[in-house]
Amino acid sequence: MNQATAGDWVQIFNVVLNPEERATIIPDETKKVPLTMMVKGFMVTERASLGDVVKIRTVTDRVVKGELVSINPGYDISYGRPLKELLTIGSEARRFLAGGGKG
Amino acid sequence: MTSLSYNAVMERKGEIVKRAVGIDYQQFERDGIAFDYELMMKEAGYSLEEIQAIQSETGVGNTPLYELKNLTELVRRMSPSGKGGRIFVKDEAANPGGSFKARRAAVSVYQASKLGYKGVMAATSGNYGAAVASQAAMRNLKCIIVQEVFDSSGLGQPEILEKGRACEAYGAEVVQLSVGPELFYQFLALLEETGYFNASLYTPFGIAGVETLGYELAEQAQSQAGKKPDAVVVTHAGGGNVTGTARGLIKAGCKDTQVIGASVDLAGLHMASDTDFNKKSFTTGHTGFGVPFATWPDRADVPRNAARPLRYLDRYVTVTQGEAFYVTELLAQLEGLERGPAGNTSLAAALSIAKELDREQVLVVQETEYTGAGKHPLSQLNFAKSQGIVVRKGDPRENIPGREIVIPTSPNQIGAVEVELDKLRRSYLRKALAEADSTKLTEGELKFLAEEVNSSPKYVKNFVRGEVDNEA
Numbered sequence: 001m002n003q004a005t006a007g008d009w010v011q012i013f014n015v016v017l018n019p020e021e022r023a024t025i026i027p028d029e030t031k032k033v034p035l036t037m038m039v040k041g042f043m044v045t046e047r048a049s050l051g052d053v054v055k056i057r058t059v060t061d062r063v064v065k066g067e068l069v070s071i072n073p074g075y076d077i078s079y080g081r082p083l084k085e086l087l088t089i090g091s092e093a094r095r096f097l098a099g100g101g102k103g
Numbered sequence: 104m105t106s107l108s109y110n111a112v113m114e115r116k117g118e119i120v121k122r123a124v125g126i127d128y129q130q131f132e133r134d135g136i137a138f139d140y141e142l143m144m145k146e147a148g149y150s151l152e153e154i155q156a157i158q159s160e161t162g163v164g165n166t167p168l169y170e171l172k173n174l175t176e177l178v179r180r181m182s183p184s185g186k187g188g189r190i191f192v193k194d195e196a197a198n199p200g201g202s203f204k205a206r207r208a209a210v211s212v213y214q215a216s217k218l219g220y221k222g223v224m225a226a227t228s229g230n231y232g233a234a235v236a237s238q239a240a241m242r243n244l245k246c247i248i249v250q251e252v253f254d255s256s257g258l259g260q261p262e263i264l265e266k267g268r269a270c271e272a273y274g275a276e277v278v279q280l281s282v283g284p285e286l287f288y289q290f291l292a293l294l295e296e297t298g299y300f301n302a303s304l305y306t307p308f309g310i311a312g313v314e315t316l317g318y319e320l321a322e323q324a325q326s327q328a329g330k331k332p333d334a335v336v337v338t339h340a341g342g343g344n345v346t347g348t349a350r351g352l353i354k355a356g357c358k359d360t361q362v363i364g365a366s367v368d369l370a371g372l373h374m375a376s377d378t379d380f381n382k383k384s385f386t387t388g389h390t391g392f393g394v395p396f397a398t399w400p401d402r403a404d405v406p407r408n409a410a411r412p413l414r415y416l417d418r419y420v421t422v423t424q425g426e427a428f429y430v431t432e433l434l435a436q437l438e439g440l441e442r443g444p445a446g447n448t449s450l451a452a453a454l455s456i457a458k459e460l461d462r463e464q465v466l467v468v469q470e471t472e473y474t475g476a477g478k479h480p481l482s483q484l485n486f487a488k489s490q491g492i493v494v495r496k497g498d499p500r501e502n503i504p505g506r507e508i509v510i511p512t513s514p515n516q517i518g519a520v521e522v523e524l525d526k527l528r529r530s531y532l533r534k535a536l537a538e539a540d541s542t543k544l545t546e547g548e549l550k551f552l553a554e555e556v557n558s559s560p561k562y563v564k565n566f567v568r569g570e571v572d573n574e575a
Contacts, residue, residue, distance in 0.1 A: 030377040033255035038279040058276045060245045077477035080485030090436030
């Protein structure tokens with residue numbers, strides 16, 4: 001989905017500070033990249049494609065302008081797969097309790 | 104039109120903050136570098152009874168205190184005869200918003216509402232965001248949370264992404280930023296734009312909000328264990344948890360209770376580094392906040408930070424990331440409580456410290472936090488692996504922040520490492536004296552500095568002499 005219309009829930013991106021505008025006392029690797037921002041809201045602009053500059057209205061009623069980077073942005077965090085480093089902790093600890101601490 | 108450039112906004116910092124917290128901090132300033140801390144807590148904060156009333160309006164506090172019988176037994180199996188104190192945990196995850204931060208948020212949002220602000224803002228990548236958002240929802244205020252959440256490649260830290268999701272779930276707007284301390288600039292610009300209240304973590308009323316936690320756990324220990332706690336282990340980051348809890352303990356008459364701070368050791372990782380950012384597998388409760396906020400509290404977003412942990416810490420220890428993940432599993436598997444890893448930092452330390460206590464002594468771990476996708480051992484370790492960090496079982500002493508996370512193979516391996524408090528005191532004094540003429544300190548300044556490091560004016564005088572000698 002690359003096209004959004006007014007009222008869609010979207011995410012925009014902005015550069016807040018360019019590298020040359022950044023604070024002086026920060027590590028070099030941070031200073032050489034811009035400080036950037038992302039905000040979500042309902043698109044105010046009638047019609048736009050990813051990469052276009054659009055206006056959104058956030059849930060606090062602020063109108064913010066920025067580059068359209070995501071339409072209906074997801075929550076992609078997950079638990080992931082079980083890890084062998086964790087899988088045996090419970091049974092090992094129970095054995096430790098049952099065996100008088102000689103684990 | 105008012106300039107929104109970095110320098111222009113930072114120059115307006117004083118007036119923006121003053122308008123956004125409704126406190127004139129100037130009235131508490133005394134000679135030179137000194138200020139009247141207790142007066143600030145009294146005048147700008149609230150009494151314990153007032154806080155209890157405010158928090159009960161929104162269902163905050165009165166969380167359960169659970170005795171961790173299986174973990175206590177586990178510790179006793181590893182302890183010399185007669186040793187192994189009783190371990191209790193205060194289940195702060197039961198608060199609205201899922202953490203003890205609700206206590207701070209409850210008072211801040213109450214204050215904002217009382218003073219007639221239309222909304223509240225907080226700069227936080229931690230549990231405080233969800234706490235403020237939840238309290239704002241209850242009091243019908245708008246809410247903006249400003250987070251540091253992704254690196255320059257746009258990769259978000261899962262623990263923080265989850266906290267952002269929670270804020271949105273409570274109806275808040277989340278402004279997500281890349282890595283850098285200039286977050287504060289963006290925060291100030293937004294405060295100015297919206298006219299919202301700054302629900303700072305570090306106001307007198309925010310810290311007073313945590314006093315009920317210390318007070319409650321003392322009362323609960325008395326009624327459930329028959330005595331006041333001998334030791335309380337507090338996860339330490341910005342200092343508010345230590346400060347508020349210790350003040351509450353004092354108000355509950357716990358003069359002999361040891362207050363022990365615990366942080367996850369993240370030595371070697373720079374907090375403002377774009378490349379280190381996603382190598383941290385803990386985003387709070389770690390030494391990256393714990394040490395700087397102890398040694399220089401006034402780095403906060405208000406002129407005088409009400410969280411001043413060196414005044415209250417009797418002892419400070421670190422644990423490794425691997426140990427904290429390990430005890431998070433133990434808490435779920437042996438005690439039936441699935442909680443977030445960062446809040447279990449103090450539990451990891453407690454399993455080590457309880458071995459030193461006598462069997463009848465009582466140790467309270469004073470918080471838990473909610474867990475969910477993102478802030479969970481599985482999410483955080485899977486993410487660490489994707490960032491090239493080695494995750495393996497072994498001796499946790501081989502843990503290297505940002506490179507290797509070593510999960511213990513036995514509870515015996517958990518060992519809290521002492522941080523020399525005196526070193527932190529000296530570091531605090533060095534920073535404080537950099538702003539003063541150390542050859543002409545007034546009695547007031549000496550007294551203030553002594554209180555700041557929980558020591559005597561003589562200690563400060565000796566330190567000053569030592570410093571002068573060193574410089575000569």
